[in-house]
Amino acid sequence: MIDPTVHPFGKKMRIHERLIESTLFAFALLSIVITLGIAIILIRESYLFFSDPEVELWGFLTGREWQPMIGRFGFLPLLNATLTTSVIAMALGIPVGLFVAIYLSEYASDKTRGILKPVLEVLAGIPTIVYGYFALTFMTPLLRSIFGMETVEIYNTASAGLVIGILVLPMIATMAEDAIGAVPKELRLAAYALGGTKMETTFKVVIPAALSGLSATFLLALSRAIGETMIVALAAGAGPNLTFSPFEAAETITGYIVRISGGDVSYNSVDYNSIFALGLILFLITFTLNMISRKISRMFHQEYE
Amino acid sequence: MNDLNGQTAFGHAADVSSLMEKRRRNGLVWHIVFVFSTTLAVLFLILLVFSIIDSVFGYAVLRNDVEPSALVAGKDSVSAFSRSELEDTARTRLSSGILRRVEYDKPIAERSDKDLVSLIEEYVVKPKVLKTWGFWGSLTERKAIETYIAENEGSYATFRSWLTPSFIMADQSADPLRAGIRTALLGSLWIILITFVFAFPIGVGAAIYLQEYAVDNRLNRMLQLNIFNLSAVPSIIYGLLGLAVFVRFMEPVTSGSFIMGTVDNTANGRTILSGGMTLGLLVLPIIIINTQEALKAVPDTLRMSAYGVGATKWQTIWYQVLPVSVDRILTGTILALSRALGETAPLVVIGASTFISVDPSGIFSKFTTLPIQIYQWSARPQGAYRNIAAAAIVSLLILLLLMNSAAIYTRDKITKKKRLEA
Numbered sequence: 001m002i003d004p005t006v007h008p009f010g011k012k013m014r015i016h017e018r019l020i021e022s023t024l025f026a027f028a029l030l031s032i033v034i035t036l037g038i039a040i041i042l043i044r045e046s047y048l049f050f051s052d053p054e055v056e057l058w059g060f061l062t063g064r065e066w067q068p069m070i071g072r073f074g075f076l077p078l079l080n081a082t083l084t085t086s087v088i089a090m091a092l093g094i095p096v097g098l099f100v101a102i103y104l105s106e107y108a109s110d111k112t113r114g115i116l117k118p119v120l121e122v123l124a125g126i127p128t129i130v131y132g133y134f135a136l137t138f139m140t141p142l143l144r145s146i147f148g149m150e151t152v153e154i155y156n157t158a159s160a161g162l163v164i165g166i167l168v169l170p171m172i173a174t175m176a177e178d179a180i181g182a183v184p185k186e187l188r189l190a191a192y193a194l195g196g197t198k199m200e201t202t203f204k205v206v207i208p209a210a211l212s213g214l215s216a217t218f219l220l221a222l223s224r225a226i227g228e229t230m231i232v233a234l235a236a237g238a239g240p241n242l243t244f245s246p247f248e249a250a251e252t253i254t255g256y257i258v259r260i261s262g263g264d265v266s267y268n269s270v271d272y273n274s275i276f277a278l279g280l281i282l283f284l285i286t287f288t289l290n291m292i293s294r295k296i297s298r299m300f301h302q303e304y305e
Numbered sequence: 306m307n308d309l310n311g312q313t314a315f316g317h318a319a320d321v322s323s324l325m326e327k328r329r330r331n332g333l334v335w336h337i338v339f340v341f342s343t344t345l346a347v348l349f350l351i352l353l354v355f356s357i358i359d360s361v362f363g364y365a366v367l368r369n370d371v372e373p374s375a376l377v378a379g380k381d382s383v384s385a386f387s388r389s390e391l392e393d394t395a396r397t398r399l400s401s402g403i404l405r406r407v408e409y410d411k412p413i414a415e416r417s418d419k420d421l422v423s424l425i426e427e428y429v430v431k432p433k434v435l436k437t438w439g440f441w442g443s444l445t446e447r448k449a450i451e452t453y454i455a456e457n458e459g460s461y462a463t464f465r466s467w468l469t470p471s472f473i474m475a476d477q478s479a480d481p482l483r484a485g486i487r488t489a490l491l492g493s494l495w496i497i498l499i500t501f502v503f504a505f506p507i508g509v510g511a512a513i514y515l516q517e518y519a520v521d522n523r524l525n526r527m528l529q530l531n532i533f534n535l536s537a538v539p540s541i542i543y544g545l546l547g548l549a550v551f552v553r554f555m556e557p558v559t560s561g562s563f564i565m566g567t568v569d570n571t572a573n574g575r576t577i578l579s580g581g582m583t584l585g586l587l588v589l590p591i592i593i594i595n596t597q598e599a600l601k602a603v604p605d606t607l608r609m610s611a612y613g614v615g616a617t618k619w620q621t622i623w624y625q626v627l628p629v630s631v632d633r634i635l636t637g638t639i640l641a642l643s644r645a646l647g648e649t650a651p652l653v654v655i656g657a658s659t660f661i662s663v664d665p666s667g668i669f670s671k672f673t674t675l676p677i678q679i680y681q682w683s684a685r686p687q688g689a690y691r692n693i694a695a696a697a698i699v700s701l702l703i704l705l706l707l708m709n710s711a712a713i714y715t716r717d718k719i720t721k722k723k724r725l726e727a
Binding site for chain 2: 014017020023024025028029031032034035037038041042096099100102103107108116119120122123125126127128129130131132133134136138166169170197198199200203220223224227228229230254257258261276279282286287290291294
């Protein structure tokens with residue numbers, strides 16, 4: 001006899017189920033804990049940094065010299081180097097990445113795509129330290145032989161920037177191809193029907209229609225370039241330097257963090273706290289870029305779905 | 306009548322055809338630009354691979370402290386020595402301190418020929434690298450190499466591969482001719498293991514919650530957005546998090562002193578456990594996103610039929626959804642772990658970059674990893690370090706390749722098995 005009050009999945013089972021669900025929920029909640037952890041630690045250590053008598057916020061934001069040894073904490077040289085490498089990276093990565101994406105989605109045959117996509121995947125899967133080695137042993141000598149040994153220093157932001165551009169290229173190409181591929185076929189067909197050539201259709205119809213997705217891609221790539229560490233640590237040089245010449249050595253924000261933490265730095269020193277203050281700035285910049293990128297791409301998804 | 310000749314709705318025929326010509330030319334120019342850009346991307350990959358392979362093979366110009374011919378007349382290399390000559394040289398030429406240590410480890414009479422050759426080369430002959438050439442340079446700059454040898458007395462060139470079995474098996478050394486990557490390789494494997502143990506259950510669990518349980522409310526949308534944001538946080542920030550939390554705040558736990566009382570305190574919390582957990586946090590959002598994609602690919606009909614026969618939610622997930630998606634979940638996880646394997650910055654930030662020549666013995670050991678080793682060798686200006694950095698890069702890339710092929714292999718195997726069962 002089956003007792004109708006004892007369901008095979010009785011009360012006991014349901015507690016079981018609820019337990020599992022709450023455990024899984026706790027795992028998901030951990031991601032919030034990580035974000036909060038990052039925020040709390042960066043803010044706490046930055047607070048310690050700025051409460052140091054040697055440091056003042058205004059001097060930090062506007063100072064043109066970063067020499068912790070003699071109490072100069074102006075972070076403009078570091079920011080300037082970060083922007084220099086990132087701008088160079090974008091100058092290479094955005095056009096080439098976009099053109100590769102256009103070629104893949106509008107021009108290439110299935111066979112060519114089948115060869116090119118794995119190439120991009122391999123490029124994207126190579127660790128950044130390998131790109132750093134490439135910058136140091138290939139890009140720098142190349143730049144020096146083109147522009148002259150006197151003009152180009154052994155460590156320079158141009159070499160690091162160009163290689164970061166190569167690093168973000170596959171990411172830009174893949175994401176831009178997705179954005180372009182999301183443009184409905186009808187738009188292209190309408191443009192052809194009006195007599196547009198392939199190039200005109202691409203530039204006057206497809207690209208404008210995919211613009212929000214493309215800008216989201218570019219912002220994400222910029223954020224990646226700003227946060228890139230090992231390439232600049234190897235190729236851009238050690239030592240803050242406020243310069244606008246891409247051929248001079250200049251340390252970036254990430255390069256400084258790696259150099260300082262790589263040596264044995266003692267806790268509660270100004271050096272130790274300074275890397276967290278710089279980390280906070282890095283986090284704020286990249287976080288803002290990511291959020292804007294996300295907002296833009298959400299808008300674009302609403303457009304066509 | 307003649308006036309109308311050549312007139313079309315768009316203007317004069319000649320104008321129209323010249324306009325068409327211009328548009329066609331524009332199209333062609335841009336087509337070339339697109340093809341050129343794509344070629345450039347492929348070229349970058351080729352150059353990258355070439356510049357690494359180039360440094361792995363090539364001529365090295367060496368100079369010995371003591372020539373083998375000065376040890377035994379008429380023999381140019383130590384490996385040509387006879388057994389008795391090897392033993393004699395070892396007994397007479399090694400300094401007394403080293404000789405005592407060597408005899409204490411294993412008496413010279415019991416050592417193999419190969420062992421003695423390497424002993425003599427290390428402590429007596431002591432070859433030093435003066436200059437190295439890449440593969441390309443070795444082929445094209447023969448003259449320069451010959452002049453260089455002529456200018457430096459006692460130097461000789463050997464063509465060598467920097468990536469050898471002994472390079473993989475040897476431990477860290479300040480001499481590029483003897484340095485190896487065993488310690489770094491073991492460190493990398495340990496780190497990956499901890500990362501996997503830490504991030505896989507949590508990542509998959511979180512993904513199951515978000516994909517299978519979460520209703521569309523504010524909290525869950527925030528969770529999802531937060532995970533996307535985390536996946537785009539620069540890796541160096543995770544290093545700072547690991548430094549403050551695992552290395553400093555949780556030092557009693559990560560250094561192992563909470564279970565073993567006093568341990569080797571030189572690690573100061575900069576242990577494999579700290580490193581693995583730091584990378585675990587880094588790959589967690591990637592594992593979650595990849596697993597969610599895998600779960601999304603499972604058709605809803607499967608869930609509905611499970612509910613239909615009376616399965617509970619968890620039973621449906623455990624017996625239906627997960628078995629179908631396990632191959633994709635594993636592939637996604639291995640991709641995330643390959644990312645961890647190549648990460649350098651977070652580990653340098655938590656302080657793993659000191660010179661370490663002792664193999665890691667457990668999760669509370671100090672460590673170094675392959676990428677860190679590559680970073681340190683690349684950063685040195687001397688030529689030979691560049692060569693061993695390249696050899697280490699090739700080892701790292703082979704390891705990554707093995708991991709990814711393992712992923713593809715298991716995926717295919719599971720897919721095939723599923724197809725047979727169906």
